[in-house]
Each structure stands twice: as structure tokens, then as C-alpha cells.
Amino acid sequence: MKGKFIVLEGPDRCGKSTQAKLLYNYLLEQGADVVLTREPGGTPTAEKIRQILLEPELDVRPVAELLLYEASRAQHTQEKIIPALHEGKIVICERYTMSTAAYQGYARGLDLKMIETLNKIATTGLKPDLTLVFLMSDKYFSSRGEYLFSDRLEREDKEFRDNMRQGYKNLVSRTENAYLLDADTDVDMIHHKVIDLLKAHHITDLCLSVKS
Ligand SMILES: Nc1ncnc2c1ncn2[C@@H]1O[C@H](COP(=O)(O)OP(=O)(O)OP(=O)(O)O)[C@@H](O)[C@H]1O
Ligand SMILES: [Mg+2]
Known part of the structure; x- marks a missing residue:
């Protein structure tokens, strides 16, 4: 495919949206044709599925939850990501297959092989050209954002x-073109590391070709 697919990953509040916006603006300034999107969601149908997933009152069982994430991914991949990549665009996506393996697999305990199979079906085998995983220490978790937690909840969630x-x-260690980034450091420092990785992977070459 002519375009490049960049995925930003990591736990809640690690800074994905912050870095995605900075990267999007940087690439725009460089003259690239760039799409910023997110999972779950990214298209009208997939955003409807997102609403179900993020509705705390609803009873959604773990396997049903997994299938909803994959349904959203299948729609998003076919309707938006693959066409944009065919057109030579740089697609930045917040969360993709690795989130499902980390949350539904490692954290919730669903079978990782099953998740891998479903990820392959939903993506039709599409793999990111670059996956950036932002990890921050747990001590920063409650101080980021406007969330407040009781001690009990916080302990359970830990x-x-x-x-x-x-x-x-584990996933980064066995995924091609995936990197861990220290999300405890300041926003600009992380942004510069992101740009360095894009350069190292020749993703910024697309900007120059658009410019010239
Ligand atoms: N490197 C950083 N240092 C300190 N605070 C940060 C940093 N990056 C982001 N933040 C702040 O942490 C909060 C969460 O950031 P952000 O929304 O970018 O994370 P996210 O990974 O997209 O979260 P979510 O998983 O909830 O979508 C925001 O208030 C943001 O301003
Ligand atoms: Mg976000």
C-alpha cells in the first residue's frame, strides 16, 4: 500500500490523544496527507458500537465485548483505514489490535490465540508500519485527567x-516495528522521540514527496 499506518497504543490516560494531535499537526505542517482516527470507532457505524462499549450501565459479557471491539475494527479498517492507505495517506490511529490483546487478553484473561485470530479477521491481515506504546508508571495514573477514585476501586484496578x-x-517484544516509550516524561520530549521514530522508519519520506 502507498500510505503508512501508525498506531498509538497504551493504557488509559498515558497520553495517546495528546501525542496523536501533536503528530497530526506536525505531519500536516510537513505537507503530508494525514488522517487522524481512533478505536473503537472512527466511522459512523463503528462509533455506534463504541457507544455500546463505553456505556457503563449495560451488561456486556467479556466475549461479547471482544466481538464488539472486533466488529468496530472490521468496519473501521475496511471503510476508512485501508482506502486511506491506498490513496497514499498517513493514517494515525489511537488504539488498534494491540489494545485488544492487552486489555481483553492479558488483563481480562481471554484466550490470546482466539484474540489473535479475531484480530486477523477484523484487520484482513493489515499490520501497522509503526506501533508506539506509551507506558507510564502507575503512580501517575490518578493524577492525570479529572477522574477520582476511591481507595478500594483503585486497589482493585491496580x-x-x-x-x-x-x-x-510482552506484545512489543514480539511485534515488528513496535516500540515502548516512557510516558512519564514531558509531552514535548515524547513528541520528539515519536518524530525520530517516524524518520527512522522513513515515514516522513512521504511528507517530502507530497511537498515536492
Ligand atoms: N507526558 C505527559 N505528562 C503529563 N501529563 C500528560 C502527559 N501526556 C498527557 N498528559 C495529560 O494526561 C491526561 C491524559 O492524556 P490523554 O488524553 O492524551 O491520554 P489518552 O491516552 O488519550 O487517554 P484515554 O485512554 O483516556 O483516551 C490529559 O490531561 C493530558 O493533558
Ligand atoms: Mg484518548
Whole structure:
């Protein structure tokens, strides 16, 4: 495919949206044709599925949840990501297959092989050209954003977050073109590391070809 597919990954509040916007603006300034999107969601149908997934009152069982994520991904991949890549665009996506393996697999305990199979079906085998995983220490978790947690909830969630974080590390170690970035450092420093990785992977070459 002519375009390049960049995925930003990591636990809640690690800075994905912050970095995605900075990267989007940087690439626009460089003259690239760039699309910023996210999962779950990214198209009208997939955003409807997102609403179900993010509705706390609904009873959604773990396997149903997994299938909803994959349904959203299948729609998003076919309707938006693949066509944009065919047109030579750079697609930046917040969360993709690795989130499902980290959350539904490592943290919730669903079978990783099953998740891998479903990811392949939903993506039709599409793989990111670059996956950037932002990991921050747990001590920063409650201080980022406007969320407030009771001690009990925070303790219960900690095991989930630890499993997910370990899951991300395992996944990065066996995924091509995937990198861990320290999300504890400041926003600009992280942004510069992101740009360095894009350059190292020749993704910024697309900007120059658009410009000339
Ligand atoms: N490197 C950083 N250092 C300190 N604070 C940060 C950093 N990056 C982002 N933040 C702040 O942390 C909060 C969460 O950031 P952001 O929304 O980018 O994370 P996210 O990974 O997209 O979260 P979510 O998973 O909820 O979508 C925001 O208030 C943001 O301003
Ligand atoms: Mg976000």
C-alpha cells in the first residue's frame, strides 16, 4: 500500500490523544496527507458500537465485548483505514489490535490465540508500519485527567493495570516495528522521540514527496 499506518497504543490516560494531535499537526505542517482516527470507532457505524462499549450501565459479557471491539475494527479498517492507505495517506490511529490483546487478553484473561485470530479477521491481515506504546508508571495514573477514585476501586484496578502493562511489554517484544516509550516524561520530549521514530522508519519520506 502507498500510505503508512501508525498506531498509538497504551493504557488509559498515558497520553495517546495528546501525542496523536501533536503528530497530526506536525505531519500536516510537513505537507503530508494525514488522517487522524481512533478505536473503537472512527466511522459512523463503528462509533455506534463504541457507544455500546463505553456505556457503563449495560451488561456486556467479556466475549461479547471482544466481538464488539472486533466488529468496530472490521468496519473501521475496511471503510476508512485501508482506502486511506491506498490513496497514499498517513493514517494515525489511537488504539488498534494491540489494545485488544492487552486489555481483553492479558488483563481480562481471554484466550490470546482466539484474540489473535479475531484480530486477523477484523484487520484482513493489515499490520501497522509503526506501533508506539506509551507506558507510564502507575503512580501517575490518578493524577492525570479529572477522574477520582476511591481507595478500594483503585486497589482493585491496580492488578488489572499491572497485567495490562506487562501485556503491552510482552506484545512489543514480539511485534515488528513496535516500540515502548516512557510516558512519564514531558509531552514535548515524547513528541520528539515519536518524530525520530517516524524518520527512522522513513515515514516522513512521504511528507517530502507530497511537498515536492
Ligand atoms: N507526558 C505527559 N505528562 C503529563 N501529563 C500528560 C502527559 N501526556 C498527557 N498528559 C495529560 O494526561 C491526561 C491524559 O492524556 P490523554 O488524553 O492524551 O491520554 P489518552 O491516552 O488519550 O487517554 P484515554 O485512554 O483516556 O483516551 C490529559 O490531561 C493530558 O493533558
Ligand atoms: Mg484518548
